[in-house]
Amino acid sequence: MITSTSNQKVKELIRLKEKSRIREEEKLFLAEGPRMAEEIPMEWIDCLYVSESYEKKCGEQTAAYKKAGVRTETLSDEVFARVSDTKTPQGVLAAVHMPEYSFADILGVKKAAAHTHVQRAFMQDPFEGHFAARDGAAGRARLPLVLVLDNLQDPGNMGTVFRSAEAAGASGILMSKDCVDVYNPKVIRSTMGAIFRLPFYRAEDLPGAVMELKAGGLRVYAAHLEGRRTYDGEDYRRGCAFLIGNEGNGLRQEVAECADCRIRIPMEGCTESLNAAVAASILLFEAARQRRGK
């Protein structure tokens, strides 16, 4: 059991919690809580940390992870509280390998290859080769539904967007490189596990990536306060993408200009706009509604 906060592993966990740069360097992030831990694909877990109290109360849980080949480590309650990102730690925290997705994964045309860099290293041709081997003829063709995020900043919004997007059947998320770090502990928490299942891709050049979506046959809609068309007057029963902008400033002009069409969600009262995660959810669930044949 680790009982000192000056332990090297503990210091590393704290850095992983606090610093986006360290997460990127180590290709690791943290996911906390017993419910969240259940959502993590076993093979993604680098190490599972449990508090002394949790180990005493739920030792059989930890034993099950160990049996499945997951490395575990016990921390004193005091040390656990220090590495935890919550006020009332629940005693379970995993260091998780980051998944690596290709741009094609967010289109969902082939089953997403959610693989960490560790797994990738064992593959000769990690993207194409894997698709061919694993999906083959069984790979289901899914109608692409991509959410594109331009400079989204709020961690809660980012997590909620992942949660809604998975539930609405989106194929993936494309985001500008200046969006909030998806591996921020608050984002991870708000995804409620969707971060482990929904493919996402961070584009160096967002307008360029959106043009690639268009070249691939997707119709691109920009959620825009000045859109002349209402969102529910469009037909989303084909491959499509929705562009969602920053909380305060909306879409950057160069991103909005990539869209085929600007749509707006009609609003009553004096509200100027909707919360970004809410606007994204309304669009995604309208697409889901239409695709169910209503």
Next chain:
Amino acid sequence: MITSTSNQKVKELIRLKEKSRIREEEKLFLAEGPRMAEEIPMEWIDCLYVSESYEKKCGEQTAAYKKAGVRTETLSDEVFARVSDTKTPQGVLAAVHMPEYSFADILGVKKAAAHTHVQRAFMQDPFEGHFAARDGAAGRARLPLVLVLDNLQDPGNMGTVFRSAEAAGASGILMSKDCVDVYNPKVIRSTMGAIFRLPFYRAEDLPGAVMELKAGGLRVYAAHLEGRRTYDGEDYRRGCAFLIGNEGNGLRQEVAECADCRIRIPMEGCTESLNAAVAASILLFEAARQRRGK
């Protein structure tokens, strides 16, 4: 200018920021930031506090408030930072009288009488008399659309629900008394001003209040993971109400049992549920969509 944090007014502002009980006793709450301040009906403002820097930079704004009869007070930047609820204070903070709504106000049948207790005191028959005088024949009959919140706990969710509800054209919000305090600074901020416009009512007995809605002719839908009907298969072009439950536990059984019908939002993937504010928004905007005649 107030330069000391031991000033009596400053102490009171800090208590108003931090303590729900004090807000309730004083019937005052705080709203922060220049954009938020613009949303407050002038006559609701008890006092407008500005920082020294803000006064220097935007003195004409403060002067306009003074001219309109609003009491203003300047605080040194250091004192302002102490009373502010944000990390980067913008230099404007208002102490605002709480509005008082009747249960009937959330139905929107008559134009909502958003009056603070101060204004009420000058009315002989504050509810009925006011309606008759102000609305008279001009009072527009609006189709009731009520959002009912059972033990909603997250301040961000509560604020977002207000913002979405106003935008979707809801007539009002009914909430259980154990919901998060709507006057919590984080709630106020997340409403983006909708708190000043959308009628709401806190019920001592929520199931009883929902039965009153039903007695008034509203059809009551419970958002429920076990709902057998999908949300978009119902007709909301009549007076209706949506019940939304707690973030972790959903609706309490005694509340869900009041509903005429349980509806669910179909979900793909492995997500167990949607964020409460998102679920509320999807239902409200489906009602808005139907009412626009689509």
